Amino acid sequence: MQTITSVLEMQILAEDLRSKGQIIGLVPTMGALHEGHVSLIKLAAEQADTVVVSIFVNPTQFGPSEDFSKYPRSLEADVAVCEAAGVDIVFAPTAEEIYPKGYSTFVVEEFIAKPLEGVSRPVHFRGVTTVVAKLFNIVRPDLAVFGQKDAQQVAVIKKMVEDLHFTVDVVVAPTLREPDGLAMSSRNRYLSATQRIEALVIHRALRKAIEMVASGERRVDRLVAEATHLIGLHRRVRMIYVSIVDRTTMVAIKGEVVPGKAVMVIAAWVDEVRLIDNEVL
Numbered sequence: 001m002q003t004i005t006s007v008l009e010m011q012i013l014a015e016d017l018r019s020k021g022q023i024i025g026l027v028p029t030m031g032a033l034h035e036g037h038v039s040l041i042k043l044a045a046e047q048a049d050t051v052v053v054s055i056f057v058n059p060t061q062f063g064p065s066e067d068f069s070k071y072p073r074s075l076e077a078d079v080a081v082c083e084a085a086g087v088d089i090v091f092a093p094t095a096e097e098i099y100p101k102g103y104s105t106f107v108v109e110e111f112i113a114k115p116l117e118g119v120s121r122p123v124h125f126r127g128v129t130t131v132v133a134k135l136f137n138i139v140r141p142d143l144a145v146f147g148q149k150d151a152q153q154v155a156v157i158k159k160m161v162e163d164l165h166f167t168v169d170v171v172v173a174p175t176l177r178e179p180d181g182l183a184m185s186s187r188n189r190y191l192s193a194t195q196r197i198e199a200l201v202i203h204r205a206l207r208k209a210i211e212m213v214a215s216g217e218r219r220v221d222r223l224v225a226e227a228t229h230l231i232g233l234h235r236r237v238r239m240i241y242v243s244i245v246d247r248t249t250m251v252a253i254k255g256e257v258v259p260g261k262a263v264m265v266i267a268a269w270v271d272e273v274r275l276i277d278n279e280v281l
């Protein structure tokens with residue numbers, strides 16, 4: 001496995017691999033790798049000859065009051081995870097490589113990025129689309145794997161790929177969960193034992209909605225009300241949003257859900273830890 005930190009070096013290597021007919025699979029990450037990331041790497045390896053994992057805590061996707069400075073950074077351990085998972089190349093640039101002094105160009109998706117995360121994190125998706133577009137230009141992947149846990153991110157990136165004519169196949173990996181249902185996330189490291197137990201209500205609320213749909217309930221207001229009620233029973237959990245949206249456009253569904261097309265998305269604070277999760281209904 002090679003670890004590359006220079007943009008130019010990565011571009012030259014990617015060009016060489018492409019000229020040899022290699023299919024390149026990219027797994028973009030911000031490090032703090034866990035089993036969920038390993039499942040993305042495995043999915044990439046099934047479809048690609050060369051798997052590249054990027055590790056870059058992207059400053060532009062964090063708002064001024066967010067957790068950029070304290071976001072978990074564990075490059076050495078991450079490189080070991082990649083090695084064990086059979087990754088071919090780790091691309092771990094510095095912030096100066098990606099955003100050199102005087103950098104002033106951004107990629108903005110203006111519709112899907114607006115609601116939900118876009119309301120409470122107004123600069124988030126501008127940072128995500130910018131860095132992912134850059135990674136696509138640097139690594140030149142044939143496919144890139146993203147986790148369904150970030151449902152809105154997946155929808156925004158798919159739209160960017162379509163709108164900007166990137167020839168990258170966006171592959172979506174299912175959310176990996178802990179045995180008790182908590183969606184795997186790098187931010188779970190922030191949770192104390194008590195907070196972690198409280199956080200389980202997010203997945204319980206999603207499961208409840210799935211059960212209600214399975215037993216015939218289709219009314220969006222009823223499904224949202226039940227999930228909101230369950231979350232409200234937990235003093236340390238403050239709901240940011242509970243919404244049922246179209247899984248492609250992220251537009252809120254009014255009236256009744258059509259099973260398979262709708263996704264319930266939840267964001268909540270567990271004390272000072274911000275978590276998101278979703279399930280297709």
Ligand code: PAF
Nearest residue numbers: 028029030058128131150
């Ligand atoms: O999902 C993430 O970890 C990040 O948003 C991504 C896609 C690596 C961009 O920084």
